[in-house]
Amino acid sequence: MYVPNQMHKLTLKNIAKEIGVSISTVSKALKDNPEISEDTRQKIKAFAKLYNYKPNNIALSLKNRKTKTIGVIIPEIVHYFFTTVISGIEEVANQRGYNVIIGLSNESFQKEVINMEMLANGSIDGFILSVSKETQLLKDFHHLEETINQGMPIVMFDRTINEILCDKVIVDDSEGAKNAVLKLIDLGCKDVAIITTEDHVNVGKLRTKGYKMALRSRNISKSNEHILHLEERLYDPIFIKELEVVILDFLKLNPTIDGIFAVNEVYALSAIKAAKKLFKEVPKDLKVIGFTDGILSKYATPSLSTMSQHGKILGMKAAELLIRRLESTDVDFPFQTVIVETELIERETTKNI
Amino acid sequence: MYVPNQMHKLTLKNIAKEIGVSISTVSKALKDNPEISEDTRQKIKAFAKLYNYKPNNIALSLKNRKTKTIGVIIPEIVHYFFTTVISGIEEVANQRGYNVIIGLSNESFQKEVINMEMLANGSIDGFILSVSKETQLLKDFHHLEETINQGMPIVMFDRTINEILCDKVIVDDSEGAKNAVLKLIDLGCKDVAIITTEDHVNVGKLRTKGYKMALRSRNISKSNEHILHLEERLYDPIFIKELEVVILDFLKLNPTIDGIFAVNEVYALSAIKAAKKLFKEVPKDLKVIGFTDGILSKYATPSLSTMSQHGKILGMKAAELLIRRLESTDVDFPFQTVIVETELIERETTKNI
DNA sequence: TTGAAAGCGCTAACAA
C-alpha cells in the first residue's frame, strides 16, 4: 500500500516506482497513448486518480517553453477602470487555460521596468500593459522595445505608445469626449466647459481634443472654449478640498457655464459640489457628464451621466489578442489596434427638467 | 562577434559556447564563485552584461522547488477593499522578491476550487485568500484542507474559516461595529439602527453582533433594536433603486431612527438618499456611519463617516505572514491570527450641528 | 508493449 507523503507532491517518478514500471510508461499511460496496454494503462490511471496526481506546471513550462501565464502590468490597482479591465482579462485567460500575474507600477517608470524584467525572464508568455504616467512623461520606452525584441509579445491598452509597434486596445477617447460634449450642447447648454488633466496625460489630451472637435463642429469658436487643466496631484483624495476650491474659482470666473464635461468621475463630482456652493442646481442650471462608468457615477447624488469605457470588454479583447498571437504559428501576424467604443450612460446629471 | 538571436533568450549554454568554456564555469563565474579565475570571470561577466543575460525563472523554480510567487485568490476584483488588500500584498511581495498571481472566484465555490487547483500544481509557493460567499454557504472546505495537507501554506484574510487551521489576518469587525454604534450614541442618537447583510455572510454577522454589543453596553434593550437584513442581490448596482425603496420602507416604518450604522458604503449612501426623500437632513436629523473607507465615502455628499479596515495594512500583514512561513525552516511554526484594528474616519455624516 | 535517454535551463557535488 502506497502511503502518500504529505509534504511532497506525487510525481511520475513516484508512480512509476509504486507500480513497477518506467517513468515514460506512466507518462504515456496518463495521456492515453495507445502504445501502452489496456491493462497497465488502467492500473496507472487508477492509481493516479486515487492519489490525485496533477502534473507539475513548472516542469511543463520548462519543457514546453511556455508558461501559460499572462503578465499584466498596470499603473494602479485601486482604480475602478483598471479592475474592470483585469476582470475581463482574467475571464478570457482562465477560460483558455491561462493564469494572470499582476505587476503594479504605481505610476513609476522605475517600478514598471523592474516589474517587467522580473516577469520577462521566463515567468510569462506575454504582457498586457498600460504604461505609467511617468513613462509617458519621460518618453523612455527601451524596456518595451527590448521585451518585444526578445520575442515576447505585448498588448498595450488604454495608455498606449505610438512609437511602439504591437497590438493595442484603446478606448476611443476623443470620439467619446466629442459625443459627450455634443450631447450637452443638444440638451441646450450654451456654454460647455471641460475639466481635464495636463496634456502629457495622453487620455486627457485626447478627451480635450474631442471637446474641441465638438465645439468646432457646432461652430463654436475657440474664444468660447472653457478649459480647466488640473494638476496631477489634485486627483488624489487627500486633495479633495483643494480640488473643489480650484473648480469653484473656475466656475466663479466663468459664470455662464451651464454644461461641464469632466474627464473622470472625480472631477465631475467635485464640479457638482462646487456648483452647489454657487447655488447652481444640477441638472437644472448645470448639466454634467463624466468619463468612466465607475462606482462613483452610480451612487452619486444626483447620479452622474458618464461615458462608459467598457473596461471589461477592453480587457477581454486584450487577452484575446495576446492569446491569439501566442498560439498562432504565423510570426508575421500583422499588429492590430482594436478600438472599444464608448457609450453614454445617461443618469440624473443630464436630465432635462 | 556574437550575434544575439532576437527570438531566443540568452542561456548559460549559449554563453558557454561563445566564450569557449563549460556551462558550470559560466554559472559559477556569474555568481562570483572564487573558484573561477579572475580572468575568465571578468570575460564571462562582461559578455553576460553586454547581452543582458538574465537567468530563466522557470528553470530556477524547477531546480529550487520554489517559485517565489504568491497566489492570491479573491472573490471579486472590482471592489475597493480587495484592491487595497492586493496593493498591500504586492508591495511586500515585490520588496521581498516575490511575484503575485491573481485568481478570481467571482463568489463561486466552483471557480475557487478550479483556480486553486490550477495554481497549486507548482505554480506558486503559497496562497493568500479570502473565500467566496458560496464557500461560506456550502461549508465545503476540502480544497483548503487538501492544499494545506500538500504542504502548501495558506494565509486567509477577512473572510476566514474557523475550521481551517492556518495563519489569518482579520479585521476586527464586531469591535469596529461596536465602536461605530457607540459613537452614534455618544453623538446623541436616541435610536440607532443597523443596515446589514444576511447572517451567512460572516462579516455582516460579526458587525451585527457589534451593533448588539454596543446597545447592550449602553443598557438599550433588545426590543429597541432596529435591524434591517438585506438580501445579497441588493448590493449589486443594478438594484440600486430597489435597495433604496427597501431602506425607505424601513425608515418609514421606524420614524424615530436618528442614527444608522451601515455595514458597507453602498447601504450607507442609499440610506442617505432614502432619508432625503423623507426630508430628513443628514447629519442634522440622521447621523450615518458606514464600513470600508472606500472611494464612495470620500466623494459622497455629504461625505460619509466610516470605519476604515485598513485593507492595505491587512494585505501587507498577510504577505508578511506567508513569506515568513515560506522562508522559515521551522515547520511547526504556530499559526497566528493577526487582528487589524479598524479606525473611525469622521466626515460630514456625523457632524454635530 | 515497455523502457532508456536526451533535453528544457539551471545548480552543485565531485572529479580532473
Add this chain to the structure above:
DNA sequence: TTGTTAGCGCTTTCAA
C-alpha cells in the same frame, strides 16, 4: 581552475 555529471519533473524519440 575548469569540467563532468546528476538531478529538479516532464515529454518524446528511438531502441529493445
